[in-house]
Amino acid sequence: TPPSTSGLISEDDLATYTAPNGILSRELDQAIARRIALAIDPMVIASIRILGTSAPASAQDWLARLQAATNDTFALSYADSDLAAMSQSGSGNLLAPTDFTIDPKLFPPPTTPTPSSTPGTTDEPTPGTTTPPTPVLPTSETILDWDYTIPAVAWPTDGTVVGKDLSTFQQGKLTTTILSSSNVSYGDIEHTPSASATVDGHAVLVADDTVSELFRKAVLAPSALAWQQAMAELSASVAVTTWERPNDASTLLATLGRNYPTNAYRLTDTLFALGSI
Numbered sequence: 001t002p003p004s005t006s007g008l009i010s011e012d013d014l015a016t017y018t019a020p021n022g023i024l025s026r027e028l029d030q031a032i033a034r035r036i037a038l039a040i041d042p043m044v045i046a047s048i049r050i051l052g053t054s055a056p057a058s059a060q061d062w063l064a065r066l067q068a069a070t071n072d073t074f075a076l077s078y079a080d081s082d083l084a085a086m087s088q089s090g091s092g093n094l095l096a097p098t099d100f101t102i103d104p105k106l107f108p109p110p111t112t113p114t115p116s117s118t119p120g121t122t123d124e125p126t127p128g129t130t131t132p133p134t135p136v137l138p139t140s141e142t143i144l145d146w147d148y149t150i151p152a153v154a155w156p157t158d159g160t161v162v163g164k165d166l167s168t169f170q171q172g173k174l175t176t177t178i179l180s181s182s183n184v185s186y187g188d189i190e191h192t193p194s195a196s197a198t199v200d201g202h203a204v205l206v207a208d209d210t211v212s213e214l215f216r217k218a219v220l221a222p223s224a225l226a227w228q229q230a231m232a233e234l235s236a237s238v239a240v241t242t243w244e245r246p247n248d249a250s251t252l253l254a255t256l257g258r259n260y261p262t263n264a265y266r267l268t269d270t271l272f273a274l275g276s277i
Contacts, residue, residue: 001042001260007079007097009047015056023260025064031266032065035275037072039155043079046097052106067147072196074153075146080258083162094172100140102275109133152176156211158257159183167204177202178255181209191244195253207253210237215254219260220269227266231273238277 001009001017001024009017024044031038048059081271085095087255106179108132154174156165159182169177179199184206186193195205214234221227241252256267 001041004043005081007043008050009044010056011056014047014051014059014187016192018056018058018062020058022058026261026265027267028062028065028069030265031071032069033071034268034271036125036267036271037074037150038066038069039076040066040073040146040148041076041080041151041202042146043133045146046100048101049138049143050102050106052103052109052138054106073146074150074155076155078144081158082157083154083169083174084156084162084165084196087165087200088162092168092171094168094174098103098140098143100143102137102139104135104137107133107135107137133198133277153178155255158207163200164202166199170202175203177204178253179204179206180212182243192241192250192252194250196251205253207255208241211241212257215270216257216259218273219256219267220259220264221266222264225262227269231270234270234274235277238274 001013004013016022019025021222045063048055051059077094081095083094152173152175154169154172154176155178158180160178161179162185166177169175183263184199184204186196192208193206195207197204197206211234214230214237218227218230221230238252241250
């Protein structure tokens with residue numbers, strides 16, 4: 001979603017983003033159940049859950065759809081904060097929220113059915129006091145809890161990581177880092193390597209910058225003609241990689257980056273076209 005300075009997305013913005021043509025709805029509509037991994041900002045989940053019963057209905061429905069999605073998923077840092085900047089700040093720690101202010105009024109107790117009397121009897125209530133149901137309040141942990149299919153992934157901004165950052169990420173329990181190809185060196189290799197690699201013993205996935213740039217260009221193409229041109233470039237780039245070593249299987253990784261849909265959003269078309277080649 002667009003950047004926010006409050007640490008939570010407002011109720012009004014959530015209603016806008018999860019409306020039928022909202023940013024979050026468009027992203028999920030085109031990605032759900034397709035062979036693409038979803039990088040989820042925990043701030044989106046927390047912003048909906050912390051509103052309790054006051055959360056917009058569209059946001060609650062959107063969260064239920066996300067939870068039911070069959071895509072692979074992994075967590076971004078909270079609010080997609082800059083992991084490399086935190087590592088390089090000198091503190092050596094990755095920051096994350098430690099507490100949320102929970103409003104009990106937004107989490108009313110569950111309703112209990114009123115006992116009914118039997119016609120023709122003179123039953124009287126049993127003396128004593130009745131304890132009203134207790135509301136079930138979320139905690140700062142349950143606000144963020146999510147069943148990610150791929151745990152412990154760090155995805156810093158493209159081109160921002162230095163060597164020591166990988167150790168910081170490891171200390172922060174992030175064991176695999178997604179890097180852009182411009183952020184690494186392969187020495188004298190004359191072909192495009194597969195995405196999976198290690199750097200100083202740390203597991204990394206290297207996203208090909210050229211393929212990623214063309215992928216993003218196609219998905220965000222403002223017109224059908226622009227999309228066709230971008231797809232021609234993307235197809236040619238993928239074909240070149242195949243021709244380099246036609247007898248060896250390789251895996252390319254592309255990312256959509258931090259752009260969010262504004263006008264055009266052609267993810268479905270782009271994924272279908274990629275699948276055909």
